[in-house]
């Protein structure tokens with residue numbers, strides 16, 4: 450569990466974080482987004498106990514970052530946007546050094562090999578980091594953050610410099626790490642990519658937290674699930690039956706597709722499916738619709754533009 454309370458951080462003459470508070474539950478992937486200069490890097494550095502806030506507190510697994518930085522460095526791993534590699538050392542040496550410095554105890558060689566393979570850099574194991582391409586350096590930097598198997602991963606622009614295939618592998622790897630129990634916070638400007646794997650979203654703007662939300666409806670607090678139901682024939686023929694269903698609100702329909710909002714949880718979703726089948730409606734598929742990150746983000750920027758125009 451990550452608990453941030455009333456966090457303020459100042460650079461000389463500049464407030465970078467302004468009374469930011471939020472909680473992150475374990476085993477989630479949170480996308481940290483916001484325009485340039487919003488405070489994302491500053492927040493990640495404070496979470497990683499690399500910078501000390503002016504005011505407020507951060508607790509990670511019960512440890513306060515400003516008092517227990519050593520414990521924080523053990524549970525959290527941080528990938529900076531300017532990753533630090535030892536250019537003279539090879540891929541294997543860089544990873545081994547990081548494993549040592551994180552006090553990895555058992556079978557470092559095996560861990561180095563597994564991590565390098567996971568990031569697809571094992572074939573470059575004997576190449577000096579300084580001679581790697583930007584994308585390969587980025588993969589090595591990500592491998593370094595994973596080497597001691599942290600519980601929490603803080604990634605600042607992890608896909609910068611990666612080719613499309615490596616970006617896809619990174620997305621798949623983050624999903625796999627979450628399945629293995631890791632809690633991940635990722636900052637990026639590429640919303641479409643974040644959307645593939647994030648379960649939650651935090652939006653910062655000018656140091657302020659402007660939104661925190663879950664990206665699937667059943668994670669949101671209002672207990673609503675949005676479903677896209679596809680029919681094998683024109684949905685208009687079946688609207689009277691659909692509209693008579695309890696706890697269901699028809700948001701829109703067109704041709705063979707209807708978007709429904711269901712009040713309830715995943716059990717209610719199961720019940721709805723059962724009812725639709727019992728009523729012999731010609732359904733082809735039912736898909737839960739994620740709240741689109743891009744839509745949430747654009748809504749916020751539109752609201753901001755409106756507020757500025759009023760000033």
Ligand code: ATP
Nearest residue numbers: 460461463465483484485486487488489490491492
């Ligand atoms: P980006 O998306 O451009 O990486 P960001 O959201 O990560 O931006 P930060 O790097 O956290 O934003 O910066 C937040 C604010 O603090 C910005 O206005 C930035 O100019 C300022 N800032 C960052 N580092 C320093 C510094 N060392 N000294 C003074 N101001 C700084």
